[in-house]
Amino acid sequence: MAPKQPLSRERCLELLASVPVGRVVFTLRALPAIRPVNHLLDGETIIIRSSLGASLPSTATERGAVVVAYEADMIDVEARTGWTVVVTGTARLVLDQALQERYEQLLHPWVDEPMNCIIGIDCDLVTGYELGAVR
Structure with missing residues (x-):
C-alpha cells in the first residue's frame, strides 16, 4: 500500500491548474453522472x-446554480505515486460577455462539437492527497 498524505488547499489548486482534464460529477435524473x-x-x-x-x-439553467464535484488527478500506476484533488462547489453559467470571450480564447474543447456554453465552478471545498510509494 502506498502512503497517502493530505495536501493543502493551495497545493491542491496548483495541481488542479497543472493538468488540462478532469471529471465533473453532477446529478442527472436523481442519479450521479460523471x-x-x-x-x-x-x-x-x-x-x-x-x-x-x-x-x-440544462440543470444549471433550470436552477440557476447546481452543486457539483470536480476531480482531477495524475497517477503513475507503475510507480504507485501521484495525486488526486476533489473540489465541491457551485456550478453556474458564465453570462458576462467579456468573460465568455476571454474563456473562449483560452479554453478550446477537445471534442468536435459546438461548445456554446461556459460554466464556472466555485472551489468551495477543496481536498487532495498525494500518493507515495512504500518506503
Missing part, C-alpha cells in the same frame, strides 16, 4: 465549456 472535460483554473474558479443542450448546462 463527464470527462478539459478545464482551466481562473483564480479559484474551474472553467469548463459545454453545449447548451447537455445535461449539466
Whole structure:
C-alpha cells in the first residue's frame, strides 16, 4: 500500500491548474453522472465549456446554480505515486460577455462539437492527497 498524505488547499489548486482534464460529477435524473472535460483554473474558479443542450448546462439553467464535484488527478500506476484533488462547489453559467470571450480564447474543447456554453465552478471545498510509494 502506498502512503497517502493530505495536501493543502493551495497545493491542491496548483495541481488542479497543472493538468488540462478532469471529471465533473453532477446529478442527472436523481442519479450521479460523471463527464470527462478539459478545464482551466481562473483564480479559484474551474472553467469548463459545454453545449447548451447537455445535461449539466440544462440543470444549471433550470436552477440557476447546481452543486457539483470536480476531480482531477495524475497517477503513475507503475510507480504507485501521484495525486488526486476533489473540489465541491457551485456550478453556474458564465453570462458576462467579456468573460465568455476571454474563456473562449483560452479554453478550446477537445471534442468536435459546438461548445456554446461556459460554466464556472466555485472551489468551495477543496481536498487532495498525494500518493507515495512504500518506503
